């Protein structure tokens with residue numbers, strides 16, 4: 497197990513979000529988390545990132561976890577390449593060497609022509625690609641992606657899904673992916689964690705052979 501939660505309880509003040517949650521994730525799994533808006537999906541990420549502490553229970557996770565937010569949060573004054581190197585700079589790697597390492601990712605993942613562009617010169621899809629490469633450059637084996645494609649138009653979103661799937665095949669990461677798009681979850685994931693109750697006492701775990709309708713039925717139409 498690379499990530500596990502055992503009997504985790506968590507509340508914001510009086511509002512109970514997690515009520516005895518157990519989850520176990522193996523290395524190199526791609527897990528999507530789906531559920532009604534406000535059910536507590538991002539809270540699971542906040543706990544894994546150590547931004548919140550459980551009131552009860554145990555969380556097992558590696559020391560380093562990469563996080564990709566919904567909004568790219570690229571620095572507007574930096575080029576795409578210099579945005580991507582931020583995690584390397586944070587590790588004390590000199591800019592020249594950091595750029596050299598990041599360039600390999602830009603070349604391998606089809607972004608070579610975009611290295612010198614500022615974020616505002618990039619399409620939404622390209623901004624998200626740069627943001628994902630920045631997350632990869634943390635060097636973490638576990639990546640948390642929080643609705644990374646939700647602001648993209650349908651065609652760009654499909655491109656990014658295929659792009660991500662191709663990368664994951666070679667990069668061997670363990671990925672937790674929050675989405676509101678069941679087709680996206682089915683396309684990308686080995687397993688889908690469906691939040692069926694509030695507070696979340698357990699995720700219903702489904703593999704990608706289930707139908708969209710079966711997942712909707714579990715959520716009970718509460719999905720946005």
Ligand SMILES: Nc1ncnc2c1ncn2[C@@H]1O[C@H](COP(=O)(O)OP(=O)(O)OP(=O)(O)O)[C@@H](O)[C@H]1O
Pocket residue numbers: 508509511513531532533534535536537538539540
């Ligand atoms: N810092 C906070 N203090 C108090 N309540 C919070 C805080 N953060 C989130 N909440 C509440 O906790 C609940 C779960 O929030 P969370 O963001 O985890 O849900 P979510 O499933 O990720 O939602 P969405 O799908 O809309 O992004 C929501 O009702 C939210 O309003």
